[in-house]
Amino acid sequence: MASEQDDFGPPRDEREVAAVIDILMHSYAMTPEDCAGWKQRQDLGNLRLLREQGQVAATLGLLRMGQWYGGRSVPVIGVGGVGVHPVFRGRGTATRLMTNLLREVRAEGAPLSILYPATQPLYRRAGYELAGGRYEIRVPMGALDLGERGLRLRAIEDSDEAAIAACYTRLARHREGWLDRGAFSWNRVRNPRTEKVHGFLVEGDAGVEGYVYLARRPLKDLKFELALTDVMATTPVAARRLLRFLGDHHSLGTEAVWYGGPDEPLLLLLREQDYSVRLYMHWMARVLDVAAALEARGWPHGGRGVLHLEVEDDLFPENQGRYVLEVADGTARVTRGGEGRLRLHVRQLATLYTGFASAQSLRAMGLVQGDDATLEVAQRLFHGPAPSMRDMF
Template sequence: MEIRDVTADDLDAVLDSRKRAFGPLPASSVEPWRAMVTPSLAEGRYLGVFDGGRLIGTSRINSYDQWWHGRPLSMGGVASVTVAPEERGRGVGRFLMRGTIERCAELGHVASALYPATTPLYRSLGWEHAGARSRVTLPAEALRTLGARDGGVKLRRMGPDDAPEVRSVLERVYAATRASGPLGWEERITRQWLSDEDDFAYLADDGFVVYRWHDGDIDVENLVAGSEATARALWSLVGTASSMATTVTAAVEPDDPVLWLLRERSYDSVKQTRWMFRLIDLAAAVGLRGYPAAISAETVVEVDDPQCPANSGTWRLSISAGAGTATAVTAAPGGEVPRLTIGGMSALFAGVPTSTLRRAGLLAGGTPGADELLGTAFAARPYMLDYF
């Protein structure tokens, strides 16, 4: 077996592999799929496992910014992972994902995330469960009546040329809300997304919404709002479909303001799709992440990462004034220090509580004081609005 970049000549085989893994694409979706993936070929973002010239596995690495406590870092979103059915069970997936980790590093991504079809393979290579994409179903009529209290929010239709403004909105809102987990996309991808004629998109100064009709109801693909007035305006706009649609299903934050804006709320109908996270360059990721500005702390941890040896060793973590550093040290300074696999360190980075990590066997050694310090510094409630 060998791993090499997928080329345009391989796309028919890639499509066949994709159909066998995920089911057939509608005929109308084949050309848009080709248009979407073709730019990734020249960028070295589509990998194939070949055996004697025959394609037997694939993975694609999407380029994202991912915000962590309000600061973006470069994240490789792993998607389209396939292994030919007749080749499963002989290590193709593991071989492929080891190559995917190496390629993420070569592309400059300091972290990686994916939506797993199965946990054991990815966990064995360092990804760990970190957050979720939460989809809530709400009554359309309840949204219609929200309205904007001050009535001063101006909304306009949004199209492909608004891609830079979408980026600007995301940067401002995610920084202000200290968001952890949500994604920003390349302008090319944003333009393509906003070109879909089946989507309806509206823009405000500090927010936007993209939604579509689905089986007679409304499906909100993305809604971001930086203020109460904008949240009310965007959600009530979606709710104006209530004369035809009974429900609105939307991807939301764990503590999305819409759940506090609704007049009535007794239970939430929420479906979660879990995603996994992995640090590719530990030191760079720690340096790019944001942290609570009031925290000033320093501690030492030991990390083991067989796939990325540069992440292994003893690290001094220093947090101050909202910024952090990870500095390699030759030995731990006296006393037992917290020990983590790279999966445990990735989960800690993503805000999984130290009490959870310890009871799950992902954190060992150290002291209660170190646990509390680490848990406070890396506290987060990570989420994604997008599925890839």
């Protein structure tokens, strides 16, 4: 638990930045070359350090971005690069680091935080819980021979970036949990750390209808796999054209590989279902402000319901207590009070919020308490496609 005496904040000088790099080398086996590239890309103002005995004991990076829920972009704080120096491990340093961060960003008004965990118990202590998955999709080249070349395909230019971002948003806003990308996330798509990416788009009468960013990842004997950092299509003809373009690499290409959700739309067009979809990593979410988070997301249009909640939160007393959630026509209003018919910890609220697990499943495992009628309301309000994410951060 954080204390008033914790020395927490951004780096003060180059000496502390060097200490962060040292922690990253210990924590993530980063090479000096990796660290040089990291420093060049990093906004040092987004680093947070915890100091003990005058030394940098732990570090993390935060990223202010958006995440789509119910068709609305919810402001979220992404957390990454969490590391503790070896000599400060085993004394609660990482927990105190996370607690300080969460208090800072909640005070700023952030309703939600997300991260990819290297270890889940640490983040559960801070109030995070499993909330979605990132899935690896592999399609053999032989499955991509779709014979569609109707739309024009060309290399992406810098002037296309706004149209491509709009193309992404048209689809991503309907995918629960996907990022509402900013400059950082788009840079990860177009300029990953270790590979050269090439971008291509397809155009129709209305402009950009789809695009792909890909790297050719070498294998043995001149073979390679196509590693897609992003691929989107807003029309069926664009989807078939992009799949045909990927299939044109069949002479030396083995597979096309990308990330997303288990319900990847492009897979519906394949003639044979011989692809693989496997869980690559779970991500976790933390509700920072119960009322703000519930009011920020979108809800089923035309649906109505009233849910009485009672929330427990070990870190934020402000979140403790009873709430009435009233949903109508795609929006929510949250007030204090009510009957507390659905009782749950803030961790389980995160799982319910994203749609990762239903209220019925949570009750079956003893993680929430509520009567059948209350759980039916929760199911109706929170039910939707499985939450996933394409991007790492």
